[in-house]
Every structure is written in C-alpha cells, then in structure tokens.
Amino acid sequence: MMLCWILISLFVGFLKAQENPDVIYAQVGGTVTLPRKDIKAENVYVNWYRGNNESITIARNPQSGIIRGKDTKTHIDLSQDFSLKISPVQESDFEIWRCEQYVLTSNYKKTYKLYHVTIPKVPAVMAGESLYLECQIESSPVIPTVTWIPPKNSDCNQINLKGEKIKVNSVSRCHSGVWTCKLEYMKKTYHTEATTTVYVIDLPSSPNPIYKSSSEVKIPCSLSSNIPWSILNETGLIGGSWSFTPLNDPKSTHSFLKLDVDSVFRWIKIPDTVSPVKAEEIKLKDHDLSINLPVSENIRGLYTCDLTFSRKTLSTKVQVEVLKVSSSRGSPVYEGQSVNLTCTLGHQLTSDFEMKWNCSPLSSCSSFKLNSSNLFIPEVKLEHRGKYTCELWKNGVNLTSADLFLKTEKAPVDIWLYVAISSGVVVFILLLVVFIMCIRRYRQMMMYRRRKTKFCCCKNPQQNQKGFYKT
Template sequence: MMLCWILISLFVGFLKAQEVIYAQVGGTVTLPRENVEAGNAYVNWYRGNDKFITISRNPQGGIQRGKETKTNADLLPDFSLKISPVQESDFEIWRCEQYVLTKMSEKTYKLYHVTIPKVPAVMAGDSLSLECKMDSSPVKPKVTWIPPENSDCNLRNRYGEKIEVKGVFRCHSGVWTCKLEYGMRKHTEATTTVSVIDLSPSPDTIYTSSSKVDIPCSLSSNIPWSILKETGLRGGNWGFTPLSDPKLTQSLLSLSFDPVVRWNDTQRSDGTVKDKGRELKDQDLSMNLPVSENIRGVYTCDLIFSTKTLSRKVQVEVLKISSSGGSRVYEGQSVNLTCTLGHHNTSGLKVNWNCSSCSNSSLNLNSFTLSIPEVKVEHSGKWTCELWKEGKKLTYAVLSLKIEKAPVDIWLCVAISSGVLVFILLLVVISISIRRHRQMMMYRRHKTKFCCCKNPQQNQKGFYKT
C-alpha cells in the first residue's frame, strides 16, 4: 500500500514538473526556452523518449536537425522551439536540454489538444453555438472567445468553453478565436471560421445617366454553392416594380443550378436584361441593365431557402435632360432645358447647371428647369446637369445644344412668301371690289321707274308705268 502511494506521488510530481502547453492541430505552438540570457549554450530539443536530437544549436550558431525528424519544428532567435503547423503526432512530451560550460539544465513540456468542432454555415437571424474542447490536464485554463474584427460592427468578447450567440448577422462571419490563458502569463489560441448566410448591404437608391447600370446583390460571405444547397437553398430571382405603376411587379431572372449556377431569363421578362445565362461566381448576384427611362423602378434580389427568404431592394433613378426646342435651335428662339428623374418627388435633391463653353452668368442655374428667353450663339455647347444631395454629387447628365443663326435663304423665302401672299390678297380685294361694283350697276339699270301724269281723255289720276 505504501509503495502505491509513493508511485502515485512520484507520478503527480512528474506531471507537475511538465509544463502544460495547449495546441490546435494545424495551428502554431511555441515551446519556450528558459534562461534565454545564456547565449553561449548548447540547446538540444528532443521528442518524447527519442534518444536522437530533433533539432539543436551550438554556441557557434550552427543548427543541426535530426535525420529522423517527423515534425515541422524550427528554432526561434532565442532558440525556443516553434512547431507550425502542428500535427497529430506532435502531442507528446518534449524535452529541452541546455549546456552552459559544465552545467546542464532540463525542461519538459507536454502538448495537449484544444479543438473547436466545425460549425456549419448559419442563416442570418438564427443562433450560433461554439465550443472549445480541451484535453484534461493539471491546469484549468480560462477561456475567452474573441469575435471577428469587422469594421462595420463592434462585437464583445464572450467567456466560457461553450457559448451561444442568438440572432446572428453578417458581422458574425469570420474567424472566431478561442483564447486559453493558463500558468504564468501563458496562452494558446485556437481558431474556427464561421460563415453567416446573408446578403451584403445594398444602396437604397442608385442614380444614373450612363449607358449601363449594375444593380448590386451578393452574399456577405464567401460560401460555396454546394454549402448553400446543403443549408436549404431552393432558388432565387430578380423582380422589378416600375415607379410609374407600383402595383405591377415583373419577374426578370430566375436562379438555375443545372449544370452550373446561373441566371435564366423568365417568360415575363421583356428581354432587356443582359445577364441571362451568366454563370454566377464569387457569390456575385448582380444584374446589368441598359439605361433608359423604362428602367426607373425598384429591383428586388431574392434568395429562397427552405426556412426563409433573404431579400435586398434597390431603387434605380435615371436622370435625363430634355430641350423644348430639340438639340438644334436657331438664334432668337426661347428654350427650356429640363433636368428630370421622371417624377416630382425630388425632396432633398438639388441641381447645378454648367456649360464650360458658354456664357450663362444671367441664368438661374439651380432650378430643375433652366429657361433661356432668347438663345444666342454663345449658348452653344455641352450643358451638364449635376444632381446633388447633402453635399454629395449623385450623378450627372449631358446635353449638346447647338445654336445657329437663321440662314439668309430662309429670310429670303419668308420675304418672297410674304410678298406673294400680299399680292394675292390684294388681287382678291380688287376682284371683290370690281364684282360688287358691277352688281350695283346692274341693279340700277334694271330698276322699275314710275311717274305721275294726268290723262285728259279718261280724266283719271294716279301713277302709270312709262
């Protein structure tokens, strides 16, 4: 009985003499060398019960490796042992022997596992569970979970071997670190990558006037399509609701998985979408459209899963310039230049007009409609309407306006035409006057005359026809 207690005491003492070091398979671990100020020392590192040196250093700076070395070990500048990446076979006892003159010192280390079970991709809004598993050892580490460092959010540390994060969002995607603190200022870090299935944020409104526009939609994490399908991905689509008719929704594209992941044109699409058949790579779900007044509206990107649907909405506004007289105007005409989004809801928006090659100092350049009462040749050039909001330029549109002097032949035609019209009008007046004069003369010639006379034979009085 006494012998058993002695053996147990010796075994416990041997364990306490070993320094505990935790490591993760595939990670990096450092076994520190003690008495580092002893520069002129022979340093030998041994693996387990091996009699052959794994790696050594002599005072002249030479480093020698053992022939049977089966580890990724190397010496740091202070001759501590660094193993990277850690292999399963490295989890055993390591010995460090130092010789300074005739003095020899020895230090032993024991590597213990720390593992983090793989976490499947989690949907945005669901719960995330993480666990940091450790081999049993003579020490009890303190466990701290460090979340990913994302610039658009500030997550707090969590404590304990097991943690649960409820209502995850895209900021929780990335590398989570399980930090173990034990012994005298010693620590080990194990990591795991968490993927949160969510769509990246999109701008509320896109203002454009160019020939094409990209409507963004993408996954917030770099997750393979195979993982998404395992998580329950059933399909996806792009929908369009025009600003002119908010009650009408049109399906533009639908997601196809066979033979590759791509957008397919729908039967309800008008064929203007150029992304049909495009293979989707790097989780880019965006759509490209040619710009015209007809694309003004709200676009919805949907990813449909078995449990929920992820959506992002983007409103597209198209800026256009129109001229009341067209792009070619003659000098002296009145012209209105209108910068419009196609509706009157322009709250918070401002416009700036400019024309680098014209003289426009007397015009109101801060109105959506620019009125030029009498255009001159000096107004010719490229007119630019810039759309601004809160000090930021959103987009701009350009119109080339050409002012020309009225040509001489036009005025000559106008003068001749006017002369001919006056001559014709004069002939008509003369003809009418002559005709009326003749009618008056005929009327007077055929008028019946009466006279008053006395007939002595009949002795009667009255009027008689002569």
C-alpha cells in the first residue's frame, strides 16, 4: 500500500511539473539560456527535447560528447555546464522545452516555457525632446519586476528607471545608445534582458576655440551618435549648410556650402559665394559633417554647421583662431637694420593669455626687447639668423605655436652705392635750388635799383627857367 502511494505521489509531481513549467522570457533576436538542474556527476546524461517531440534535440553523452538531433538548428547549442543556449531566439522557439538527466538509475526532469518580451521600435528623437519606452511582456503565471538600464556613455551619470512604460524628458546625447529592459521573476531566480537602440539626433558644439598656425584645420561637425542616413531621412532631414562670420567683420555672415541629401550625402559649394574650401564637393564618411580648410589669416572667424529637419534646425558653432608671426622688414633683413617681430591672433588678448618666444639656434631672446606679442631687435646681426617661435599659452596650457625664419644678410655693395648716389643727387639738387634762389634774389635787387628815379636842382644863369630837371 505504501508503495502505491509513493508511485502516485511521484506521478502527480510529474504531472504538475508538466503542467507548470518554469517561465522563461526571451526577446526575438536575442539570447536565452535554459538552465539545467546542477547535478554534480561526471557521468551524467543530459537530454533536451522540444515540445512533445520524443526525439532528442540536443544531448550530452559522457562517452560520445555532444549529440545533435537530425532536425536541430544551428542556433541551438549547449553551454559549458550543458544548459540549453538559444541564440538568436526565433519565433518558433517560443514553446515548451524539456530537460531530462540520467545518472545511473536516477532520473531528473525539468520543464520550461518561453514567453515573449518585446520592445517596440523607438523612432529617433531630437535633442531636447521627450523619449518614450515600453517593455511589452506576454502574459504568464508570473509577474516580472521591470527595470530600465540606460546606455553607459562616458561622462553621463544615468539612473535606472522602474516600470514597463517610462518617459525621459529633455533627452541629450547621454540617452543615445542601447537601452536594456531587465525582467526579474520567480523570486529573482531568473532574469531576462531585452534591448533596443535609441538614436538621439544632436550636433554638440565645441566649447573651446580651435587654435592653429599652419597646415590644415579640421572644423568639427558630427552627430552625437553613429546614426545611419536612413534614420535621418525618416526623421525628416531637409538639408544643411556651413556658414562663416569673419573675425574682422562680425556683421557679415554668408553660407558657402549646402548639404545634398538627394542620393549621396555630400557638401556642395554654393554658387557665387566666397568659399574657403578648395574642392567643389565633399563626400561625407561615417556620418561626419566636418570640413578641412587650409590655414591662413583669412579663415579667422566663427563657423556654423546647420542641419535642417522638418520640425527643427540643429546648429553647432566653432571659433577658429589663427596665430601669425610677421616681420616688419620682410625677408631678408640686412645687417644694421632694426626689425620688429609681431605675434598676433588678429585681436586683443585677455589677461589669461600669454605669449612666449623661443629663438634658435644662435640668437638669444633674452637680449632682445620683449613685449609679450612683440620681439624687437634694434640692430640686426648675422648671428640673429634662425627660427623664432611664438607660443600661445592659456592658463598654463600650450594652445599652439607659430614659426618665422629670420634671414639676415650683409648689405650688398650696390645698395651702398645706390645710397651714396642717391645722397649725392639729393645734395646736388639742394645746392642747385639754393643757387637758383640766390640768382633770382640778386636779379630782383638789381631791377629794383634801376627803377628808382632821382631829381636835382640846376643853377644855370643863362636860362631863366626855374624848376626841377631829371638827370
């Protein structure tokens, strides 16, 4: 009688195990692991079955190793501890799975059932807008606890959020990336993670100006995340532009590039505009909207990169500063002349900036008159020939440097001859002018004397006429 009760109890337990399989949630396209009961025996046989199918799907045999059924798909495998691993999960996998283990005469059975967890596709959002996320859970005998884990972006401190539906206000680049919906159930015995990718469209601005002195400069303009062009088109991308405001004329802003979004994304020159870009068009790579410009004094100013969408325009601004060293005498500078080297950004610097001079190889800056941005050499000598470097510093940080090679030479003989001849000609002209002025003065005096009239009184006894007569 006791034996009958034992058999009945085992049979009822088996039926309950069959009727109430453990709940396992999974996401289509994701990965799920069905754990086997940990039986510590080297000679354990592990058989996995799909649904009511009596043929083995995949098994572990101590003698033969891993055995696969003839209809077993390649996305089903055994993990190191012989648990069942399904990756990627397919729609046909959402059914009952059975695990049977044998050790000598002992038999251990476990049943699981897969349930859906789904995250609807999230459209791309603009920076500053609200983000809505939902974790849709198929009804099952258990009620999972839902926790949202935000992307782990650098310099971003995000907090986990609770609930199947969440709302994130005023999103930024920190919210762009993979969001994870974590389910915990069966008294936290099991957990499942479903993921979705969120795209936040933003053009972060460069907080600091770019300082250059030579070669090329890259004007950055890139999206905060690697967003496919197809996503941008779905969001309503209309076009874009690059515009420039010169440093010496802040009120004069003009666009010089426009974004072609018809087929191949590229920057195209705007006709009849002054453009610092040499190429007629720039093909874009890796969703990078940046441009490269040759460095010169003419590119000093503010650059604005715009992306225009149907409901909003995103902009980023970049200030470009060019350090330039110039000589008051040009090149070459002759021995004995004075020269002033000027280092400037084209505008007045604030007190937190500092300029330092380095001279090489023969000259020494310490012997010259320094005034931050100016280096004055009162009398150039041949040993002053060399490279003069002006370094721009701000708050102890070296921003950039500019070089000038000072070429010094002895004054050639023909120059001194030219100077002597020129001086002689000037002296001769001066003497000639003085001589002519003296002659004119003498002639004026003689003319004055000739024009002066003299009268006298004559005493002639033979004439009775009285009066004055001209002599």
